[in-house]
Amino acid sequence: MSKKLYIGFIYNELIQKAEPLVNKLRTMIPDHYSIWISPGDIINVSPDILQETKIIVTAGGDGTILKASRISSEFNIPILGINLGRVGFMTELQPENAEKEIINYLDDSKIEYDSRLMLQCEIFNTTTSKLLQTHNALNDIVISRGSDPKLLDINTEIDSVDLHTYRADGLIISSPTGTTGYSLAAGGPIISPNSDVMLLQPLAAHMNFSKSLVVGKSSIINISLVSKQSASLIVDGIKEIDFSTDHLLRIRKSSNSTVFIRKDSKNNFYATLTNRLLS
Structure with a gap:
């Protein structure tokens, strides 16, 4: 019998909405996945579990992603970022869409990978x-x-x-x-x-x-x-x-490298630039 893959969640414990959002999102994950959850300041997840992690979902801003990237890049785990911060250049989803959309980001046929130097x-x-x-x-x-x-x-x-x-x-x-x-x-x-x-x-x-x-x-x-x-x-x-x-x-x-999960990796950056920086 094959091992269950994990979905990891890392959240910014200083943002009041972050942990409740993660607790909601974990209920959307299909039962054939195992789950681990960690605050961003102290990420204490064993290498064995990280080896079996399919994606890391972050609930916070770009700072939370920077903390997650320290382990995601080492174990080649892609990141799905949910923006609870101010700008969120690296994030993919807004919190109001996360519950509805997260399941689609587990489907390899519906996503692209955005690799960053x-x-x-x-x-x-x-x-x-x-x-x-x-x-x-x-x-x-x-x-x-x-x-x-x-x-x-x-x-x-x-x-x-x-x-x-x-x-x-x-x-x-x-x-x-x-x-x-x-x-x-x-x-x-x-x-x-x-x-x-x-x-x-x-x-x-x-x-x-x-x-x-x-x-x-x-x-x-x-x-x-x-x-x-x-x-x-x-x-x-x-x-x-x-x-x-x-x-x-x-x-x-x-x-x-740090890899992000996107719906459209080619257009995401310029849309974000327009919406979050130049508006």
Whole structure:
């Protein structure tokens, strides 16, 4: 007898409507599926169960999806997002339609898969060249001066060529998906989420090169702090890491990707752009 596949639910526990919605939606799932449910802040689901999970349904906003993507990308589980947030660029359904529509998203003949590039960042010790940490990001990786009043001197190298030393509040390295987030607020361009590129967007660059820079998917970006400084490295707005002149940050396209379930993957982004950003 074959094992039951799981349908996973991850919800934003800070949104009052999220958990009740998940409890309603679970009753719509056919009996031949098993179900697991988790709050977004602490996702504690065993690898064995994740291996058998067909989809993850998120109830929240884009932030909830970013948390879900940390496990979905590792186990190649597609995400169906229900928008209970403010913008919801990555979500697919509105809550008022979710009960009626969710069953259709379990039918492979009625859906498409929308695969999104992720970033991989590696942190090395500059003295020993030892790899200290590795993280994947769906949206962006941000180097920020945080509460330090001094500007950062951020050296960037692309494909072994010294590009520029930014004197700035920080630097955003964004995936195409992330260009509707923090980098957009910082003056960056919107890039179609299915593009295979990465974006460098300085934060309040001081008296020097301050333009956005788009680099190809195969490029390797090395970043370091020039003077004796310390900063914060923030991955997808979730994980904050101390970053200093003792560290080298290496960013490239990740071998992982985040996959979304759509009814129409080609038109979804532009419809969302019109309805949620430009209206």
